Amino acid sequence: MSESIENADETHTEFSDTPDTEIIDNTVDDAIALYRKVREGKNKELTEKEIANIDKECEIIRNRQVITKDLQHKSIEITNKNGLIVTGPPTLTRFEKARIMGARALQLSLGAPIFIEIPKNATTSLEIAMEELKQRVIPIVIKRTLPNGDYQNIPIDQFA
Secondary structure (H helix, E strand, O other), rough: HHHHHHHHHHHHHHHHHHOOOHHHHHHHHHHHHHHHHHHHHOOOOOOHHHHHHHHHHHHHHOOOOOOOOOOOOOOOOOOOOOOOOOOOOOOOOOOHHHHHHHHHHHHHOOOOOOOOOOOOOOOOOOOOOHHHHHHHOOOOOEEEEEEOOOEEEHHHHHHO
């Protein structure tokens, strides 16, 4: 078992000694060889024009820029001067509503100040939180994030 680990280390050392450009050149050459093989097909006689066409396409592949490292995207806040909602629907989603009501009900149960006049039929902090959300007086901001990390912070009073 120790021999296989030693062999694996040797293989890794050999691979890491080769420069990146050499590895890229080998993969480009391999890709061109496979492309040529697919284009030529099985036992098919090609005309000179077809061969010239394949050579031209292979040269285009060889001259393409190879991206070896993807640059890290820096997240930015999406701002809109008109106050429009750019990310997601213009209304609160059911998940956002549930999260807001749960967080606000917890705040109220821990003694946070109430922003509305308490309705007569409200008996729990959740019912008060629902009424506050309905009147859009809760000072909470929704952060909607895109898959690339960009985000938009939206106050509750901007939702329809």
